[in-house]
Every structure is written in structure tokens, then in C-alpha cells.
Amino acid sequence: MTPQFEIDHQGLTPTPAPEVPGARRGGRVVLLADAPPEHVDPTQMYIGTTLGVATGLFHRTLTGYVESYDGGPRRLVGDLATDTGRSGDGGRTWTYTLREGLRFADGTPITSYDVAHAIARSFGPNGVYGPQFIQQALDPQRTYRGPEQDGPTAPGVATPDERTLVFSLPEPTPGFPFFATTTTTTPVPADRDTGAGYETSWLATGPYRVREFVPGSHCLLERNPHWDPATDPIRHQYPDEVLWEFGVPRDAQTERLLAPEGADRAAVATFDVAEHRVAEVLADPELSARVVAGPSAYLQYVYINTRRVTDVDVRRALNHAFDKGTCVRLAGGAAGAERAGTILAPMVPGYRADDVYPSGEHGDPLTAKELIAGKELRPLVFAYPDTAPNAPVAPAVKAALEAAGFEIELRPVDKAAFYSLMGDADNDCDLIYGVWGPDFPDASGVFDVLFRGDRLTRGGNMNLSYFDDPEITAEIAALAQEPDRAAVAGRYADLDRRLMAEHAPVIPVYYKRQCTLYGPAVGGLFLSAQYFVPNLTRMHVLG
Known part of the structure; x- marks a missing residue:
């Protein structure tokens, strides 16, 4: 790993995440996207711009990244889990313990069984388009075809109790803590799994949940009242709402943010500055101050x-x-x-x-x-x-x-x-x-x-x-x-x-x-070293 990277093996990263100086609660942020995401079902997601939104706002994973806003090292930490995983046999076996107090957006507790079910379903048709690292590590021959065909438990996954997961792998896998950052490990309760329908019926585990979803138009997110900041070392919950607006092309995102009015003052582009506007933006002190680059x-x-x-x-x-x-x-x-x-x-x-x-x-x-x-x-x-x-x-x-x-x-x-x-x-x-x-x-x-x-x-x-x-x-x-x-x-x-x-x-x-623009009423943004879009975990509306 590079010097700009650390791994919190001992689970010492504080929860809740430290407060952002000057940030206040309230307001609405608008995220401008050129197209709807291909997938929002966590076991099907694999596009960086979508993952940047999802893992920052509503999908949590066993491990995750605390990213630096001021040039410090990026840190791999336990997210849903208390640490990045424990192995005493060279990486063949990895054990994770879930944090206490985790809940889905409907208030039901998150358990190890929900994580295990998510991993199992990722082997079947509802995981075809998502990451394949964990599946390959557990079952290199891919003989298991998911719970629909081969039973509820993926090979190599054990749940001794409702907070513990044990992964037993056929080969040493030193990178498994990184595999656990993928949304393959985002919990999915078996009794709420609607198969292909989970694209729109998914349960949030992060600080925001869906209030309204209009296909092709937008997804309006509101605060998730069952998210407990004491369980989360990564995220905050400053805005009241986040409007994820679809169908805004690159040029339109740029034009709306050059001289924003109304709701666009708290808008964030998810696409680079339009090619013909780059020189203008970088030459203007006010505009260049509103660029994530x-x-x-x-x-x-x-x-x-x-x-x-x-x-x-x-x-x-x-x-x-x-x-x-x-x-x-x-x-x-x-x-x-x-x-x-x-x-x-x-x-x-x-x-x-x-x-x-x-x-x-x-x-x-x-x-x-x-x-x-x-x-x-x-x-x-x-x-x-x-x-x-x-x-x-x-x-x-x-x-x-x-x-x-x-x-x-x-x-x-x-x-x-x-x-x-x-x-x-x-x-x-x-x-x-x-x-x-x-x-x-x-x-x-x-x-x-x-x-x-x-x-x-x-x-x-x-x-x-x-x-x-x-x-x-x-x-x-x-x-x-x-x-x-x-x-x-x-x-x-x-x-x-x-x-x-x-x-x-x-x-x-x-x-x-x-090189991405945002409005003058948005604070806390910086470039994600993971997804290379604005990091949304510290995002807030300025007073």
C-alpha cells in the first residue's frame, strides 16, 4: 500500500465520526446526475459514480473508508463491523463482529444473518452485475448458484450468532478486508428480499432513506431515523433531504452551477465541467473555489x-x-x-x-x-x-x-x-x-x-x-x-x-x-480517493 493509506486493524477509529467544524443540520442538497443508475440493489451495483452516492448516503458495508479532506491518509476501517477483520491463519479465515445498535431504515435490527443472505444472493441472478471478489474468494469454482437453487448459505460463510460472521476460504486471501468494502456485504434481510424488485424496495442502512422514487426522474432521500451515528465512523447526517436528480447532461450541470439560483445554490454536479467551460472555470477565482479537482x-x-x-x-x-x-x-x-x-x-x-x-x-x-x-x-x-x-x-x-x-x-x-x-x-x-x-x-x-x-x-x-x-x-x-x-x-x-x-x-x-463544480451553499465536499467523485460524507448546507 502507498504511504497515503492506513488500515485500522484494531478498530480504534472513533464513533460517531468527528463533527465537521461549522456544519449545521438542515436544508436540501441536490445531486445532478446525467442518467439514472443502472442498479441500486447493493449486490448489483458496480459503477463508481453510483457507489459514491450510495455508500456515502444509504448503503453501508462490513468495512469502509474514512477519507481525508485535508490531504491525510485514507484509512480502511470497520463500518458495520467493529474492525477490518481478524485472521490468525495467514488469511484463510476471517472473522467479523457487527457493531451493536445497527438497524435498517424500517427499524428492524441488522444481524449477521442479513449480511450472510446478501452474500448468498450475490451468487445468483441478483448479483450478476455487482462485484465478484467475495464470491470468487469463497467459491473459486462457482459451484454455488445462490439461495434460489442451492440453499440459503453460501460456501465458507458461517454465522455463529447474530453479530458474528466467519469466512473460511480455500486459499490465503490477504486482501479480504478490502473485498468487504464492496456492497456485496450490504445487509439484505431474507424476508424482505424481493429478488429483481429489490432494485426499488431496498432497505437503507446509512443516514438517509428513500422518501420518493420516480423512475427516470429523481430519488428523494430523507433522514433515516433509525441510523445511529454512534455506530458509524464514516458518515454524517447534516442535510434534511438529498434530491438525486436524473437526466441532467454534463453541459447542463455546468451551466446550472456557473451562476446558480434558488435550489441550485446547494447543488452538486456528478459529472466533470463541460469541456468548453473548463478554462473559464479555472480562471475565475470564485468558480475555481467551488471545484472538486x-x-x-x-x-x-x-x-x-x-x-x-x-x-x-x-x-x-x-x-x-x-x-x-x-x-x-x-x-x-x-x-x-x-x-x-x-x-x-x-x-x-x-x-x-x-x-x-x-x-x-x-x-x-x-x-x-x-x-x-x-x-x-x-x-x-x-x-x-x-x-x-x-x-x-x-x-x-x-x-x-x-x-x-x-x-x-x-x-x-x-x-x-x-x-x-x-x-x-x-x-x-x-x-x-x-x-x-x-x-x-x-x-x-x-x-x-x-x-x-x-x-x-x-x-x-x-x-x-x-x-x-x-x-x-x-x-x-x-x-x-x-x-x-x-x-x-x-x-x-x-x-x-x-x-x-x-x-x-x-x-x-x-x-x-x-474537475467538478458545486454550488456556493454547499460545504464539506472534497475529492473521494475511492470513487473520484465528490465525497458526500461531510456534506452540509451552509447557513
Whole structure:
């Protein structure tokens, strides 16, 4: 781990979370989102912007992160649990004790059985699109198919009493406390589990609960009276209400916050400043003071579907031909992005500056043409989320690749369904424009998810390159089991280069940076080092 990270093994982090100086209770904050979330069911959630809202406001997990607003280290702590987990056998067995006084939004107690049920359901159809770390750790062969088919208890999960969970794993798993931060561990009571209907009937465990939900329009959150701050080392409950407003494009979010009036004075964008407004915002002292900005561990890729684009020289040619510079400009220039050359972003341990395909700012079509000379090429489908920011990106991608001799078919896809559709192994897309950032500050959070072929399934894949090489998979698996994470950073850097040089399963386009506006009546915001959106745990309305 980096020096900017700590683990509270002993459970010493105070509860309640320390008060924010000057913060007051009351008021309404408006969160502006370009589209409704694909999923809000905790075992189905896996998009960073949604997770930033959910884990800050209404979904809690066994462990979580206390993030620093002033440049200090990020800390892994017990959230629902009293600590980050206890293991005396090298990481094969992990024991957690729930805090006393935990309750769902309807007032019923939260027990270990609710966490165990959530994990069990994540193995079935109601966990297809969510994180898979805990499932893979418990049952690497994935023989258990969820409570609907194979009984109520997932393999390796025991609940000796209503506050204790014991996880028994077939292999040493030193990273399990990080796996426990995922919403796979958000409690779901079996008697309230409505299956697919839990997308709208979920019970909150954090400081806010749903008062009103209008599909496609908004979700109005109110205080959860059954949330006890004495059980929570991470969150606060300052605003009376939080309105999560959907369908506000990037440009509209920016325009509403340049000179906000009325409710927009307490609004927060969840998308970067519009590209054509970045220079204006950064040059204006008043506006730049209302910006959450900084580097992130997220990276914009083009995933090359290796099941469809099987010739590695074609994949190499795509890397050479790609126009990264235009994509950086359309992302907001230096304030929003930096041209990438590696699979790992600079903030992830294991990153080493490199570029296997150094092709200049706008690509190298001549080198690409040499690699594909004499090959019979079919048209390639470039799929991308159908959003306003991507509207100019798609034709720029098409122009650059076609200048190198490719034929590109553009396919815009509804953002609200993009990753679900692309995660279907039978999709017919060749190039997929997607973003990824690790779930925890470790390179395994990238390689295990994006490139382990033994974890490909029929649906819910995040390995959107559909890459499956036994040697690479074995190396990724071995690296993930190494207990000294700092010591393996260099090996991850070597793997990064090898994967790009020998297989080229992705085009790393740019390292994402955050540059997000908020209204002058909102206080307590800072950049989340976990989700790289505004951290909402200290958010309050200024008097």
C-alpha cells in the first residue's frame, strides 16, 4: 500500500465520526446526475459514480473508508463491523463482529444473518452485475448458484450468532478486508428480499432513506431515523433531504452551477465541467473555489473484444492508430485527462511510466497500416455510452482508425444499460469505450477484474476484452495471493508491459482527472480517493 493509506486493524477509529467544524443540520442538497443508475440493489451495483452516492448516503458495508479532506491518509476501517477483520491463519479465515445498535431504515435490527443472505444472493441472478471478489474468494469454482437453487448459505460463510460472521476460504486471501468494502456485504434481510424488485424496495442502512422514487426522474432521500451515528465512523447526517436528480447532461450541470439560483445554490454536479467551460472555470477565482479537482485511479479504455478481434497484430495496429489527444481534449484537456500508455493509472501501486505503442498525440496510422497490410479486415463495431460528451468522441475515433485502414461502425448504447449489455458474453461489439478504476488501492483490483479469463461468465462481465490466456491468469492469481502487497508492485508493472506487448487487449486512452463544480451553499465536499467523485460524507448546507 502507498504511504497515503492506513488500515485500522484494531478498530480504534472513533464513533460517531468527528463533527465537521461549522456544519449545521438542515436544508436540501441536490445531486445532478446525467442518467439514472443502472442498479441500486447493493449486490448489483458496480459503477463508481453510483457507489459514491450510495455508500456515502444509504448503503453501508462490513468495512469502509474514512477519507481525508485535508490531504491525510485514507484509512480502511470497520463500518458495520467493529474492525477490518481478524485472521490468525495467514488469511484463510476471517472473522467479523457487527457493531451493536445497527438497524435498517424500517427499524428492524441488522444481524449477521442479513449480511450472510446478501452474500448468498450475490451468487445468483441478483448479483450478476455487482462485484465478484467475495464470491470468487469463497467459491473459486462457482459451484454455488445462490439461495434460489442451492440453499440459503453460501460456501465458507458461517454465522455463529447474530453479530458474528466467519469466512473460511480455500486459499490465503490477504486482501479480504478490502473485498468487504464492496456492497456485496450490504445487509439484505431474507424476508424482505424481493429478488429483481429489490432494485426499488431496498432497505437503507446509512443516514438517509428513500422518501420518493420516480423512475427516470429523481430519488428523494430523507433522514433515516433509525441510523445511529454512534455506530458509524464514516458518515454524517447534516442535510434534511438529498434530491438525486436524473437526466441532467454534463453541459447542463455546468451551466446550472456557473451562476446558480434558488435550489441550485446547494447543488452538486456528478459529472466533470463541460469541456468548453473548463478554462473559464479555472480562471475565475470564485468558480475555481467551488471545484472538486484532482487525479484519479480511473482510466478510460477501449476494450478490444479478443474473441472477435483474434489477430494480435490487428490489436496492436488499433493501439498505434488511436487518436488519444482528441479524446483528452474532449474530456476537458489537462484538467480532465492525461494521455495514457499503461493499464494501471499513476495512482495505483504498481504503475510504472511506459508506453508500448508510442504513437504521438494523435496516433500513428502509418505504423498501423504496416501491421495490417495484406490482412482481410471486416468492419469493427465501436460501442460507447450514448451521452453528450461522447457524441464528438465517436466520430473522432472513427476518423483516426479509418485513416489507418480500418472500417468502423459506430454504435451508441443507452448509458443506463451500457455495462449490462457489454457484459453479456454474446454481445457483437469489437471495440468498447469504457472506464475502470480499482475497488481498492491495489493493482489486483484492475488485473483480477479486467483480465482473468477463468472468471468469464455468460453475463455481468467486466473483462470486456473477453481476454482469456491461461499463463496470464495464473500469474494474476499468484500475485493476488502474495501477502506483502508493496513487494509485488514491480511485478505488476512488468505484467502491465507484458500484457500490452504480447496481447494488446485494450487501448489505454487517458488517465482520468476530476474537475467538478458545486454550488456556493454547499460545504464539506472534497475529492473521494475511492470513487473520484465528490465525497458526500461531510456534506452540509451552509447557513
